[in-house]
Amino acid sequence: MAAKAVKSKWDADLQVYEPHKIGLPNIKQYYRDLRTRIPFAVQFSRSGIKAAHSQTVFGQMWLVFNPLLLAMVYYILVSLLSDRGGIEYLAHIVGGLFVFFFISGSISAGAGSVTGGGRLILNMAFPRLLMPLAAVRTAFFRFIPTLPVYILINIVAGARWSWNMLLGVVFLFLIVVFSVGMAAIMATLQVYFRDTTSFLPYFLRIWLYLSPVLWFVEDAESRLPAHIHPFLVFNPLFSLIGGWTDLTLRGLMPEPRIWIAAFVWAVIALVGGALLFMSRERDFAVRI
Amino acid sequence: MLRQKPEPGEPPTVSVQNLSITYRTTFEKVPTFKSAIVRLGRGERAIREVLAVQDMSFEVPRGTAMGIIGANGAGKSTLMRALAGVLPPTRGRIEVRGKISSLLALGVGFNGMLSGRENVILGGLAAGLSREAVNQRAQEIAEFAELTEFMDMPMRTYSSGMFQRLAFSVSVHMDPDILLIDEALSAGDASFKVKASEKMNELMSSARAMFLVSHSLGSIQQMCNDCIWIHKGKLMMHDTPERCIKAYTTFLEVGENAFTLDDF
Ligand SMILES: Nc1ncnc2c1ncn2[C@@H]1O[C@H](COP(=O)(O)OP(=O)(O)O)[C@@H](O)[C@H]1O
Ligand SMILES: [Mg+2]
Numbered sequence: 001m002a003a004k005a006v007k008s009k010w011d012a013d014l015q016v017y018e019p020h021k022i023g024l025p026n027i028k029q030y031y032r033d034l035r036t037r038i039p040f041a042v043q044f045s046r047s048g049i050k051a052a053h054s055q056t057v058f059g060q061m062w063l064v065f066n067p068l069l070l071a072m073v074y075y076i077l078v079s080l081l082s083d084r085g086g087i088e089y090l091a092h093i094v095g096g097l098f099v100f101f102f103i104s105g106s107i108s109a110g111a112g113s114v115t116g117g118g119r120l121i122l123n124m125a126f127p128r129l130l131m132p133l134a135a136v137r138t139a140f141f142r143f144i145p146t147l148p149v150y151i152l153i154n155i156v157a158g159a160r161w162s163w164n165m166l167l168g169v170v171f172l173f174l175i176v177v178f179s180v181g182m183a184a185i186m187a188t189l190q191v192y193f194r195d196t197t198s199f200l201p202y203f204l205r206i207w208l209y210l211s212p213v214l215w216f217v218e219d220a221e222s223r224l225p226a227h228i229h230p231f232l233v234f235n236p237l238f239s240l241i242g243g244w245t246d247l248t249l250r251g252l253m254p255e256p257r258i259w260i261a262a263f264v265w266a267v268i269a270l271v272g273g274a275l276l277f278m279s280r281e282r283d284f285a286v287r288i
Numbered sequence: 289m290l291r292q293k294p295e296p297g298e299p300p301t302v303s304v305q306n307l308s309i310t311y312r313t314t315f316e317k318v319p320t321f322k323s324a325i326v327r328l329g330r331g332e333r334a335i336r337e338v339l340a341v342q343d344m345s346f347e348v349p350r351g352t353a354m355g356i357i358g359a360n361g362a363g364k365s366t367l368m369r370a371l372a373g374v375l376p377p378t379r380g381r382i383e384v385r386g387k388i389s390s391l392l393a394l395g396v397g398f399n400g401m402l403s404g405r406e407n408v409i410l411g412g413l414a415a416g417l418s419r420e421a422v423n424q425r426a427q428e429i430a431e432f433a434e435l436t437e438f439m440d441m442p443m444r445t446y447s448s449g450m451f452q453r454l455a456f457s458v459s460v461h462m463d464p465d466i467l468l469i470d471e472a473l474s475a476g477d478a479s480f481k482v483k484a485s486e487k488m489n490e491l492m493s494s495a496r497a498m499f500l501v502s503h504s505l506g507s508i509q510q511m512c513n514d515c516i517w518i519h520k521g522k523l524m525m526h527d528t529p530e531r532c533i534k535a536y537t538t539f540l541e542v543g544e545n546a547f548t549l550d551d552f
């Protein structure tokens with residue numbers, strides 16, 4: 001190895017820009033930059049929400065009505081097609097759908113976050129991961145007004161209250177982490193393939209049907225042949241949404257494998273998404 | 289002119305070494321899965337490369353006010369983005385000593401739905417300023433740009449003069465060591481111009497170096513002590529402002545056909 005050049009007093013604030021090899025930036029430095037600029041992500045999401053007028057009374061109401069109406073549609077559909085019904089089942093759909101809306105909102109907003117940030121990305125140097133992060137924050141703030149409605153429906157459905165319900169927060173946290181990772185992945189994809197956002201609605205709709213929103217975790221287990229069961233956890237939302245609704249709606253303690261799967265999926269999405277995004281992000285500015 | 293002088297043995301404040309920058313755009317208007325599949329069928333290559341800066345080298349010692357001249361599309365803004373660290377070099381190397389202003393002025397207005405104040409605050413936060421610093425700065429910027437009553441209106445309602453005034457105020461209020469100004473000087477009416485040039489004079493005493501892109505050859509001549517002329521991504525000349533401007537205007541008069549005069 002070549003001897004390290006003597007650091008002169010002139011080099012105190014030296015910055016060097018060189019071609020990057022495919023690979024990661026200095027993670028420590030990146031993380032530090034990211035931390036100090038979190039206020040940017042917060043402010044970016046805040047002004048986005050303001051510009052969309054969603055903090056007005058009607059805006060907030062729409063955030064609740066939209067998933068609620070869809071929940072009604074599914075409820076009617078399912079009760080017509082099967083013998084399923086009752087307020088408890090409705091509460092289950094509502095709970096699952098609200099949180100699914102948060103995930104899908106994070107994914108779609110995340111997908112557009114980098115390509116939509118054109119002028120900012122082209123003229124400012126900052127950790128780009130802030131863009132999908134801001135998108136997830138926005139989606140989360142659109143999710144919050146639905147929580148009281150969920151609790152209300154839960155009360156009407158005559159929930160059996162239990163301390164277990166508080167553990168739902170853990171699943172909500174894992175869902176947020178998972179969404180951040182997915183938003184980063186989709187944002188990267190969108191830079192290279194601009195029709196990602198046009199495929200997303202179909203992809204998300206199918207994902208909704210494959211996830212325990214319209215059905216219960218135990219349905220999958222009673223109706224599907226036994227050798228399929230181990231594969232159910234391959235859908236991240238099986239454990240993430242399943243755990244959330246089991247806990248918050250019925251106070252049921254999910255099995256250990258649900259806990260483990262949810263945790264593993266959240267970590268995989270976050271680490272994988274962040275690494276993919278960071279390894280490509282220096283390329284974004286010349287491709288926008 | 290800048291008032292700082294290099295100390296003996298001091299390396300250049302900015303050193304650009306064999307810099308090349310290539311944009312990678314696509315044949316299609318936008319790259320899509322669909323077109324990727326179609327292309328795969330035909331065996332085409334997707335990427336079209338724009339060689340915006342080609343093999344450029346120059347050094348800028350402390351105390352230099354560098355003018356950058358050249359026609360539209362010459363690569364001036366691209367060079368500035370590389371200096372600000374936004375565009376990574378495709379080849380070559382850039383060394384910068386000191387805090388360089390980002391091209392915040394160009395980022396301002398990225399969202400016309402947001403107010404001028406929100407645009408400024410977001411840009412400042414992205415540049416790494418603290419929230420208090422940014423709020424205070426936004427107020428100074430508004431006052432300097434004489435836009436206090438418009439700061440909370442959406443930027444899509446701004447006239448182009450107001451837009452430029454805001455952009456100029458932003459770029460001179462971030463107190464960097466190295467100042468980048470990309471075509472923001474022609475901002476506003478006569479009285480604002482006077483104010484702008486006073487502000488520039490004030491900045492010159494504190495800045496280590498300055499880069500000024502301007503189509504006003506007069507202000508380059510007046511404010512700069514060094515100059516480069518770029519044409520189609522290549523460094524044509526690195527000399528005093530007088531000589532660069534002379535060569536550039538002669539070049540324009542001789543009139544290369546492919547050359548556009550729409551800058552003037
Ligand atoms: N984001 C971009 N993607 C692709 N090509 C670009 C982009 N920005 C600029 N270019 C191209 O790079 C060249 C130099 O542009 P620019 O640096 O903006 O020129 P100038 O500022 O001197 O007018 C032009 O040919 C322009 O078309
Ligand atoms: Mg330009």
